[in-house]
Amino acid sequence: MRNTFVLRWGQGLIGLAALIAVLELLPRTSLVSARYLPPFSTMMTALRRQLGEASFWSALLNTAQAWAIGLTIAMILGIVLGLVIGSFPLLRELTFSTIEFLRPIPSVALIPLVVLMFGTRMQGTLVLVVYASLWQVLIQVLYGVQDVDPVVRETARSYRFGRMAQVRHVVWPTALPFVMTGFRLAATVALVLTITAELVIGSPGIGKQIAVAQSSGAVATMYSLVIVTGALGVLVNLLARALERRVLAWHPSHRSEVIA
Amino acid sequence: MTAEKLARTATLGAALPALLLALWWVATADSTDPYVPPLSLIFSTFPETWTAERLQHDVIPSLARLLSGFVLAVVIGVAAGVAVGSFHGLRHTLEPVLEFLRAIPSPVLIPVVILFAGIDDTMKILVIVYGCVWPVLLNTVEGVRAIDSVLTDTSRCYGINRSARLRHLILPGASPHIFAGMRQALSLSIILMVIGEMFAASNGLGFSIVQFQRSFAIPEMWTGIIVLGLVGIALSLLLGLIERRALAWYFGLRRSQRRE
Numbered sequence: 001m002r003n004t005f006v007l008r009w010g011q012g013l014i015g016l017a018a019l020i021a022v023l024e025l026l027p028r029t030s031l032v033s034a035r036y037l038p039p040f041s042t043m044m045t046a047l048r049r050q051l052g053e054a055s056f057w058s059a060l061l062n063t064a065q066a067w068a069i070g071l072t073i074a075m076i077l078g079i080v081l082g083l084v085i086g087s088f089p090l091l092r093e094l095t096f097s098t099i100e101f102l103r104p105i106p107s108v109a110l111i112p113l114v115v116l117m118f119g120t121r122m123q124g125t126l127v128l129v130v131y132a133s134l135w136q137v138l139i140q141v142l143y144g145v146q147d148v149d150p151v152v153r154e155t156a157r158s159y160r161f162g163r164m165a166q167v168r169h170v171v172w173p174t175a176l177p178f179v180m181t182g183f184r185l186a187a188t189v190a191l192v193l194t195i196t197a198e199l200v201i202g203s204p205g206i207g208k209q210i211a212v213a214q215s216s217g218a219v220a221t222m223y224s225l226v227i228v229t230g231a232l233g234v235l236v237n238l239l240a241r242a243l244e245r246r247v248l249a250w251h252p253s254h255r256s257e258v259i260a
Numbered sequence: 261m262t263a264e265k266l267a268r269t270a271t272l273g274a275a276l277p278a279l280l281l282a283l284w285w286v287a288t289a290d291s292t293d294p295y296v297p298p299l300s301l302i303f304s305t306f307p308e309t310w311t312a313e314r315l316q317h318d319v320i321p322s323l324a325r326l327l328s329g330f331v332l333a334v335v336i337g338v339a340a341g342v343a344v345g346s347f348h349g350l351r352h353t354l355e356p357v358l359e360f361l362r363a364i365p366s367p368v369l370i371p372v373v374i375l376f377a378g379i380d381d382t383m384k385i386l387v388i389v390y391g392c393v394w395p396v397l398l399n400t401v402e403g404v405r406a407i408d409s410v411l412t413d414t415s416r417c418y419g420i421n422r423s424a425r426l427r428h429l430i431l432p433g434a435s436p437h438i439f440a441g442m443r444q445a446l447s448l449s450i451i452l453m454v455i456g457e458m459f460a461a462s463n464g465l466g467f468s469i470v471q472f473q474r475s476f477a478i479p480e481m482w483t484g485i486i487v488l489g490l491v492g493i494a495l496s497l498l499l500g501l502i503e504r505r506a507l508a509w510y511f512g513l514r515r516s517q518r519r520e
Contacts, residue, residue: 008352015353016360036375090272097273098280104496105489106450108466111458112473112481116295192365196451199367200458207368214371226368233363 038220047224056209063194063205063232066122070129071190078134078186079179082141083167086175092142099138107132107193108200115201125197125205132193133186140182144175177248184240191236195229206232297479302486305479310487314468319487322464325381326453326495329388333445337393338438341400342430351401362398366391366448367455374460384456384464391452392445396438403437404430436510439503446499450492465491 020040027034034042050056085091107128118124148171156170198207206229213222285299310319344351344358370387377383407430415425431438457466469484471477504511 011349011352012356015355015357018353019357093269093272094276098276101277101493104447104450104492106447106454106492108451108454108458109469109485109488109492111454112469113295113485115473116478116481188363192367195365196367196455199370200455210368210371214374219375222371226364226372229368230360230364233365234360237359237363 035219038223042220043223043227046218046220047227050221050224050228059204059206059209060228062122062203063198063207066125066129066197066203066205067190067194067236069122070126070194071133071187073126074130074133074186074190075137075183077130078137078182079141082138083145083171083175086142086145087167087171099135103135103139108196111197111200114197120201120203122203124201125194125203128197129190129193133190136185136189137179137182140178140185141175144178145171147178148174177251180244180247184237184244187236187240188233191233294476294478297482301479302482306483306486309480309483318463318465318468319491321381322453322457322466323491325384325456325464326388326449329385329453330392330445330449332385333389333392333449334396334438334442336389337396337441337445338400338431340393341397341438342404342426342434344397345401345404345434346430358394358398362394366452370456370459379460384453384461387456388449388452392449395444395448396441399437399441399444400434403434406437407433436507439507443496443499443503446495447492450488450495454488 023037023040023043026032027037027039038046085095110128110131114124114127118127152170152174153166156166161169194205195207195210197203198205199211200207202208202211206225210222210225210229213219213225281299288296288298289300291298344354366387369390370383373383373386373390377386411429411433412425415429420428453464454466454469457464458470461467465484465488469481469488472481472484
């Protein structure tokens with residue numbers, strides 16, 4: 001068991017090393033012009049220089065802030081709306097068409113509007129982030145609420161659980177795995193939208209730094225920032241998965257993993 | 261009876277959108293805020309803005325980019341996904357690399373792709389392909405892995421060769437997952453198309469909406485947002501239709517399993 005684990009990690013490291021080698025060798029052998037794709041080592045030098053600059057860290061902080069605030073608003077809105085709509089069949093029927101209609105509207109369609117209303121302030125980014133990630137949470141919560149076992153629900157009713165108690169002890173634990181799936185999806189979408197908004201609108205953050213690096217021809221810096229966004233994405237994924245495992249440690253689908 | 265039920269669903273489904281539109285209409289009826297023009301003005305601007313000529317000049321090129329990028333991404337994603345999903349070694353080696361590449365928010369790649377491909381259609385299509393490949397690829401990998409091992413072993417015992425196994429077992433078996441990936445990829449492709457065009461283009465939906473915004477043609481900009489929303493909805497309905505046809509066997513199977 002342990003050996004296969006080590007083996008898998010080893011293989012993964014070989015894969016990463018191969019990617020780095022390709023990135024280093026393509027420009028060195030001039031298969032690709034170094035003006036378009038600088039060698040990996042040059043990207044890393046640029047990255048080290050970035051890490052020493054205050055502007056990089058403040059951009060990173062801006063991005064993290066917009067991401068966290070947007071995601072929090074989307075989560076709260078999505079959970080509350082989902083629990084309310086999901087609990088009443090009439091509301092569900094009423095809102096179904098509207099949700100299905102609004103959901104596929106690409107959030108970037110709102111960019112021009114947001115630019116007019118907020119300029120490059122953070123609120124603009126937040127509108128896009130919340131709009132895009134709200135649906136991920138809301139849909140999952142709706143699924144989750146519908147997934148409640150009718151026997152459990154009727155038992156709770158027989159024992160005269162009030163509406164709040166039912167939500168707390170019956171609906172919420174059933175919906176929690178769905179909520180966490182929604183959280184994982186929303187966390188990724190929120191990061192993508194945060195960086196996109198910064199890139200396109202120009203509100204402060206890593207995305208804007210990339211746009212600036214591109215327009216000033218600092219190719220290596222641009223690549224190093226792209227790598228940073230990738231690392232951020234991986235980090236968000238890992239965090240979301242870790243949180244999911246923690247919150248759902250009691251759930252059967254996660255319990256088996258612990259025993260094995 | 262069923263007609264009555266259908267009528268009920270239709271009324272309930274139409275009620276909230278109608279109410280929201282009415283609210284929007286009333287709330288903005290004598291709006292003097294230049295950014296939020298009256299809905300009546302937006303509606304009356306609609307036909308003169310989206311003429312046949314504009315449809316041909318902006319909407320068709322956008323859709324062409326979107327569809328070619330999407331189709332290419334699906335083909336590449338499924339092919340690579342089947343390969344990665346079928347060979348354990350390959351999967352373990354590539355997993356961290358794929359995790360990282362997928363985590364890079366795809367709009368960030370626009371400046372990178374501009375370096376290589378300039379700002380013409382190739383750039384926009386490449387960005388769409390890059391962004392949309394990941395959900396298809398990762399879902400295909402999951403789908404291939406989730407195929408019942410009894411089926412795999414059986415087909416091997418009967419001496420069914422590789423290409424027949426691919427056509428009759430692996431692809432159909434993974435298709436529910438593949439469609440889930442395509443659904444994610446579709447909404448991404450719209451986002452990437454719009455951003456690509458906002459960044460650098462001379463025609464297209466994203467380009468014209470930004471043009472409207474920059475020239476403060478606000479009602480026209482609103483109509484553009486509405487058109488984008490309609491495109492999003494139409495494409496997702498279309499994919500849903502294709503999915504229901506292609507996966508009719510799967511939905512039927514699930515229904516019958518549920519009933520047991």
